[in-house]
Amino acid sequence: MARHSYPCPIRWSDMDVYGIVNNVSYLRYLEEARVDFVFRMAPTDGDAFFRDGSVVVEHSIRYRKQLVHRHAPVEIEMWVSDLQSATVAIGYVVRDGDTVYATASTVMAPFDYEAGRPRRLTDAETSFFEKYLEQSAAAG
Structure with a gap:
């Protein structure tokens, strides 16, 4: 099966007082990668999944190695780890070659905002x- 790769820039403001990328920044990285991935669904008129509405049900991140600011982007590799009738689970590995900084997953559900329900x-x-x-x- 295919995987999607997203080159994620590391911003100076992503670091915390200890000089490492803050855990909240990882959530932003995953969001950036996920949006880039899902926009592939309808490249001619935008993102079909988010246009109709979706919600994040769950996040899980396992930190493996400290990540610090650098000029080169870090690679976020993604795939679908589970697919149900009303949810999709996305797996991630945040890496630079063989160095794995984190593994993660996000469960999302399509959501009808007009009806107020999944x-x-x-x-x-x-x-x-x-x-x-x-x-x-x-997951690497």
């Missing part, structure tokens, strides 16, 4: 995410 994935959304589905993916 909705099921459309056939087009399911088809897109299936291309990246790796149910037994090793």
